[in-house]
Amino acid sequence: MAGSGARTIAITGDAVADALLERDPFALLAGMLLDQQFPMERAFAGPQKIADRMGVDRLDPAEIAAHEPESFAALCTQPPAVHRFPGSMAARVQALAACIVERYDGDTAALWEGASSGADLLARLQALPGFGETKARIFVALLGKQRGVRPRGWKAAAGAYADAGSWRSVADVVDAASLARVRAFKQEQKRSVNTP
Numbered sequence: 783m784a785g786s787g788a789r790t791i792a793i794t795g796d797a798v799a800d801a802l803l804e805r806d807p808f809a810l811l812a813g814m815l816l817d818q819q820f821p822m823e824r825a826f827a828g829p830q831k832i833a834d835r836m837g838v839d840r841l842d843p844a845e846i847a848a849h850e851p852e853s854f855a856a857l858c859t860q861p862p863a864v865h866r867f868p869g870s871m872a873a874r875v876q877a878l879a880a881c882i883v884e885r886y887d888g889d890t891a892a893l894w895e896g897a898s899s900g901a902d903l904l905a906r907l908q909a910l911p912g913f914g915e916t917k918a919r920i921f922v923a924l925l926g927k928q929r930g931v932r933p934r935g936w937k938a939a940a941g942a943y944a945d946a947g948s949w950r951s952v953a954d955v956v957d958a959a960s961l962a963r964v965r966a967f968k969q970e971q972k973r974s975v976n977t978p
Contacts, residue, residue: 788930793955794823799830807890808841808882809833810929812875814921814952815912820866822952823961828864832857832875844888846879877911885909894931900939903931919943923953 791804793813803810803826813826833841835857846854851873858864858872865871886892897903900922907918923943925931937944943951949963 789928789956791928792957793952793961794827794830795958795961796827796830799827802830802833802840806840807893808843808846808879810924811882811890811893811910811921812841812878814917814924815874815878816865816871817917817920817952822955822964825865826952828858828871831862831864835860841879842888843879843882843890846876847883849876851876874912881910894925894933897933900933900935900937903933903936904939920951920953923951927953928956 791800791810793803794800803813806829809829812829812832816825816828818825829841832846833839836845838845849857854876855869855872858875859868882888882890882893886896893906894903897906903925904918904922907913907921908915910918913921919940920943922936923940926936926940926944940953942948943953948954949960949967951964954964955961
């Protein structure tokens with residue numbers, strides 16, 4: 783999954799949840815999907831909750847896609863829920879898993895390993911359910927900065943999220959201090975948008 787220059791993931795504040803993100807490409811992708819209207823460290827801890835409740839040590843997209851939807855939603859909803867909107871996000875995780883099965887034969891890493899360029903990687907991500915342009919750009923930056931996945935033009939594809947020391951997104955979170963800096967940046971962005 784990781785290229786040269788990969789670093790140890792430290793996003794959630796939980797070593798077990800971070801280790802899953804590091805070894806399991808679908809868990810990392812699902813964490814990015816869950817990072818919406820929810821604290822980012824809790825969003826990225828969601829895949830570990832799902833794995834624990836399924837009794838597995840990796841998230842198999844085929845198994846998730848085939849899971850009975852009401853049962854999977856219940857698994858995501860039980861306290862502590864995997865998201866602020868656990869039912870709708872359970873459906874999104876299943877849709878994402880089904881897409882990975884259909885387009886990449888269940889091999890999540892093939893999504894980025896087969897990308898011919900940063901622009902191709904961005905397009906592949908934007909074609910996934912639940913991945914708009916911003917989320918796709920952030921994930922390109924996360925792959926480049928933390929996993930060493932750097933196809934030609936990845937920085938241009940990620941835009942400002944690729945900037946070193948920008949503290950704009952989860953791509954810049956490597957410990958509790960950087961998490962606090964990213965959170966402060968996001969709060970300042972919200973304030974500037976809401977200020978007349």
